[in-house]
Amino acid sequence: MERPNAWKTYNKIELKKLEAVAAEYKDFLDRGKTERECAQIAISALEKAGYVSLEKAIVAKKALKPGDKIYLNKMGKAVLTFMIGKNRLAEGMNIVGAHIDSPRLDLKQNPLYEDGDFALADTHYYGGIKKYQWVARELALHGVVVKKDGTTVQICIGEKDTDPVVGVSDLLIHLSQEQLGKKMSEAITGENLDIILGGKPLNGEEKEPVKAKLIRILKEEYGIEEEDLISAEIEAVPAGKARDFGLDRSMIMGYGHDDRVCAFAELKAVLDLKGIPAYTCCGMLVDKEEIGSVGATSMQSNYLENAVAEILDLQGAYSELNVRRALRNSRMLSCDVSAGFDPLYAGAYEKKNAAWLGRGVCFNKFTGSRGKSGSNDANAEYMAKLRRIMDENKVCWQTAELGKVDQGGGGTIAYICALYGMEVIDSGVAVLNMHAPMEIISKADLYEAVKAYKAFMMKA
Ligand code: MN
Ligand code: MN
Numbered sequence: 001m002e003r004p005n006a007w008k009t010y011n012k013i014e015l016k017k018l019e020a021v022a023a024e025y026k027d028f029l030d031r032g033k034t035e036r037e038c039a040q041i042a043i044s045a046l047e048k049a050g051y052v053s054l055e056k057a058i059v060a061k062k063a064l065k066p067g068d069k070i071y072l073n074k075m076g077k078a079v080l081t082f083m084i085g086k087n088r089l090a091e092g093m094n095i096v097g098a099h100i101d102s103p104r105l106d107l108k109q110n111p112l113y114e115d116g117d118f119a120l121a122d123t124h125y126y127g128g129i130k131k132y133q134w135v136a137r138e139l140a141l142h143g144v145v146v147k148k149d150g151t152t153v154q155i156c157i158g159e160k161d162t163d164p165v166v167g168v169s170d171l172l173i174h175l176s177q178e179q180l181g182k183k184m185s186e187a188i189t190g191e192n193l194d195i196i197l198g199g200k201p202l203n204g205e206e207k208e209p210v211k212a213k214l215i216r217i218l219k220e221e222y223g224i225e226e227e228d229l230i231s232a233e234i235e236a237v238p239a240g241k242a243r244d245f246g247l248d249r250s251m252i253m254g255y256g257h258d259d260r261v262c263a264f265a266e267l268k269a270v271l272d273l274k275g276i277p278a279y280t281c282c283g284m285l286v287d288k289e290e291i292g293s294v295g296a297t298s299m300q301s302n303y304l305e306n307a308v309a310e311i312l313d314l315q316g317a318y319s320e321l322n323v324r325r326a327l328r329n330s331r332m333l334s335c336d337v338s339a340g341f342d343p344l345y346a347g348a349y350e351k352k353n354a355a356w357l358g359r360g361v362c363f364n365k366f367t368g369s370r371g372k373s374g375s376n377d378a379n380a381e382y383m384a385k386l387r388r389i390m391d392e393n394k395v396c397w398q399t400a401e402l403g404k405v406d407q408g409g410g411g412t413i414a415y416i417c418a419l420y421g422m423e424v425i426d427s428g429v430a431v432l433n434m435h436a437p438m439e440i441i442s443k444a445d446l447y448e449a450v451k452a453y454k455a456f457m458m459k460a
Helices: 012-031 035-048 054-059 209-222 226-231 257-272 303-314 320-328 343-348 380-392 414-418 443-459
Strands: 069-074 078-083 093-099 104-115 118-126 139-146 152-157 195-198 232-238 243-245 251-254 280-286 331-335 361-364 397-399 423-428 439-442
Touching: 012 035, 012 251, 012 257, 012 443, 035 069, 035 078, 035 139, 035 257, 035 280, 054 069, 054 303, 069 303, 078 303, 093 257, 093 443, 104 139, 104 195, 104 209, 104 226, 118 209, 139 226, 195 209, 226 232, 251 443, 257 280, 257 331, 257 423, 257 439, 257 443, 280 303, 303 320, 331 414, 331 443, 361 380, 361 443, 380 423, 380 443, 414 423, 423 443, 439 443
Parallel strands: 093 280, 093 331, 331 423, 361 397
Antiparallel strands: 069 078, 078 280, 104 118, 104 232, 118 195, 139 152, 139 232, 243 251, 251 439, 361 423
């Protein structure tokens, strides 16, 4: 039952292809450090590939036919794609969905203050983080500031070699006796994850001169007032580029593999589709998975359903029944990362049901925690079908479960799509130190995920 290591199956030509995919992915990670940036990259690539926005198609009353390509931009934070297939939409779609939000520190709406001759910004962390991993390291600021007149200022500070970086301080070891005696979960508090932004006073300013200097810089360099931060979304993320990891360069270390590795594989598979598929292929890049898939840009919002209704309408086939049929008859891969087996923490895993780095794309029949709670548990019949598709298309794959039974767990967007009654299974890439500022994946698993998602969209 042991699954083979994917690296053993490659010839020279395939290794070359694998490295090309890895290079493209590292560039995607470097340019897409927020959900907005990832959505923008996706939309640019999709438009170049001939995808038309659903809104434009609706205005033009475009009669959709097989081979037509449509995308939906949901508030700049989520993107759906549809490549219209030969079969009627009511017969279902082949859906591949991943999320493009990642854990980070969000600036609060009233963030700035001065203390100890520093100007600092208060944050509220987003998603599940081990807080001690986010101190004493270089952070970059990414996001948008929307001014009252509706204009948007794009922020990206800390990525160019000449840019300054920012960060959260940690107490020096010499004075840490009390801190080091605390539980890891309590040693660093959420309120203490404040970011140092400056340390130079504004000459002639009496009250909070360092903060005044910072506000002056914001005004001069970005044209924003302190009050504009109320309508801003600024995310502090690890600064720097994704790098090859390991002396054999077999892995990639970078920020946001969860879940941009699946998002990238999904997007690449969508862009590489050749010919007209039998079933309509739907790709989904969604937001807010890390905080429970809540809000208008999350999977729990109804944009998939609405988009399906609009597409049926453009095909002259709209009815509520056809919308329901299209969703119910669909097959989906809920693409999210798996916990890669870590030999240093072997005790947290059950080895023969763990995801191994380098053994290919993972299928998690179920997720959830302690008794499969909160899980989508895929059907055996569906799992069997996927085994056949993967084997016929020479995809290296493995099955996985998130750690030992009583150890913990997690969820994905799978159960939300399963509400429509479609076939859904979790499928993704194994990640080492998931949710840490720098996560690790194997290039082989990325490569196999791209192959798997392509095969799924054409063959399921
Ligand atoms: Mn995830
Ligand atoms: Mn996650």
